[in-house]
Amino acid sequence: SWKLATGERQVISETDADIYSFNQEQGIVEPLTEFALVCYFRSPRPAVIKKTLRLEVYSLDSTIGLLTNENLTLQVEAYDVALDISFPKGSEGKLEFHPVRVNDEAKQVCHVKNKGKYELHFQFDYETIRGVSMKDCFEVYPAKGALQAGEKAHPTTVIFNPKQAIDLSNVAAMRCHVIDPTYGEVIASIPIHVEAQAVYSEFRVHPVSDINFGPVVMHASGKQQRILTIENTGLFDFRYNVCKLSSFITRRGTGASRKAARSRLEDASHGRASARAPPKGKPGPGEPRLEGPQAPVKQNFGAFTINPAHAIIQSGQSQQVTIECHPENTGFHEEKLVIDVTDKSPVPDPVTKSADLQYALFCESCVPSIEKNIASVCEEHRICKSLKSLSVGSLLLRGSGVGIFFEAERIFRFNTIVGR
Numbered sequence: 001s002w003k004l005a006t007g008e009r010q011v012i013s014e015t016d017a018d019i020y021s022f023n024q025e026q027g028i029v030e031p032l033t034e035f036a037l038v039c040y041f042r043s044p045r046p047a048v049i050k051k052t053l054r055l056e057v058y059s060l061d062s063t064i065g066l067l068t069n070e071n072l073t074l075q076v077e078a079y080d081v082a083l084d085i086s087f088p089k090g091s092e093g094k095l096e097f098h099p100v101r102v103n104d105e106a107k108q109v110c111h112v113k114n115k116g117k118y119e120l121h122f123q124f125d126y127e128t129i130r131g132v133s134m135k136d137c138f139e140v141y142p143a144k145g146a147l148q149a150g151e152k153a154h155p156t157t158v159i160f161n162p163k164q165a166i167d168l169s170n171v172a173a174m175r176c177h178v179i180d181p182t183y184g185e186v187i188a189s190i191p192i193h194v195e196a197q198a199v200y201s202e203f204r205v206h207p208v209s210d211i212n213f214g215p216v217v218m219h220a221s222g223k224q225q226r227i228l229t230i231e232n233t234g235l236f237d238f239r240y241n242v243c244k245l246s247s248f249i250t251r252r253g254t255g256a257s258r259k260a261a262r263s264r265l266e267d268a269s270h271g272r273a274s275a276r277a278p279p280k281g282k283p284g285p286g287e288p289r290l291e292g293p294q295a296p297v298k299q300n301f302g303a304f305t306i307n308p309a310h311a312i313i314q315s316g317q318s319q320q321v322t323i324e325c326h327p328e329n330t331g332f333h334e335e336k337l338v339i340d341v342t343d344k345s346p347v348p349d350p351v352t353k354s355a356d357l358q359y360a361l362f363c364e365s366c367v368p369s370i371e372k373n374i375a376s377v378c379e380e381h382r383i384c385k386s387l388k389s390l391s392v393g394s395l396l397l398r399g400s401g402v403g404i405f406f407e408a409e410r411i412f413r414f415n416t417i418v419g420r
Contacts, residue, residue, distance in 0.1 A: 019043055020074065043078030050075045081188050082115035083122065083178050086153065094170060094193035097160045099235055101343050102198050105161035112154045114147035121146050121179040127172055134173040137162045146181065162198035165345070170195055200345040202234035205357060213325045213363035224325040230339070231318040238342050241310040244301060245336040245358060301335045303327040304361050327365035335361045378405045
């Protein structure tokens with residue numbers, strides 16, 4: 001049998017119980033076996049402890065008593081984990097990202113410093129907020145590393161690159177785990193709070209329904225016009241482009257339409273380096289910014305002309321689009337169009353089942369003329385060759401409401417009319 005002791009006292013005193021303890025203070029070791037004596041240490045404050053314990057070995061035969069003893073030295077140090085994370089000036093202990101478009105990115109840099117006495121390891125991990133993994137919204141470089149005691153602060157870049165619209169207001173999106181390099185255990189976890197917002201382009205179109213010009217006189221001198229208003233209600237400028245539905249579907253299948261439009265939007269914005277919301281009020285209300293100096297803004301779609309067919313609308317402003325109807329041939333005309341807005345939400349409309357704003361234009365073209373077919377003009381009346389052919393029996397038609405047209409004399413005789 002064996003027992004731990006320190007002089008005349010038992011090993012664990014009331015004051016020592018909060019600092020270290022053993023899985024067992026005495027027991028019996030069977031022949032040819034081993035027993036693992038485990039010491040547990042914890043300290044509520046920094047401390048350096050060195051203590052000598054005595055392991056006493058006894059015979060199970062009470063007549064022999066103590067056989068031998070061994071001195072065990074307990075030496076341990078408790079130290080503070082002093083990992084400091086500094087944020088950009090004025091951010092009040094969090095990472096603040098300016099609003100960005102979905103699929104754009106913004107960067108912030110924080111600094112990690114080991115202010116303790118010994119080496120520490122760190123590793124960033126991501127939380128899940130409202131069912132969205134923050135790993136899909138943020139990237140950290142480097143995501144983990146080693147920090148030596150006393151070395152200068154280690155810069156860490158945090159990139160906000162959302163794939164969907166999201167609004168984060170002072171939430172712990174990430175955690176910085178502090179890891180003991182000896183045992184690989186997490187000894188502290190520091191929450192990283194962020195302010196971030198990602199949005200899609202937002203807009204309103206009036207009128208919201210299709211435009212029907214109704215009957216239109218072909219080659220008429222006066223122009224048949226309607227006004228379509230596109231209003232930017234979002235945080236960023238966006239580009240709109242009016243095109244035929246059939247060609248839009250073809251280009252969308254290749255992905256070239258959206259990439260080209262996004263590239264031209266950035267070029268027109270003079271090489272936008274960041275996704276900060278542009279100041280409102282520039283340029284003047286309703287002034288379009290075009291793709292380039294040679295870009296045509298007036299485009300024909302069958303019997304209709306749209307001007308401007310594409311432009312960039314600043315945040316908080318609107319663009320009036322003039323639609324003219326000028327059919328070149330008679331008949332019914334219909335054009336199915338798409339108003340494509342860059343960076344709009346991909347969520348389909350519940351009515352149209354499409355994420356694209358589809359718009360239709362209608363008109364019916366006709367040519368003014370006088371109907372020369374007398375039979376169709378006077379289909380409810382009698383037609384006679386001449387006045388000479390009028391018989392006495394025809395007089396019987398009086399009072400019946402039926403008139404008579406005489407072809408030779410080109411005279412129409414009304415029946416009896418009762419005045420009021």
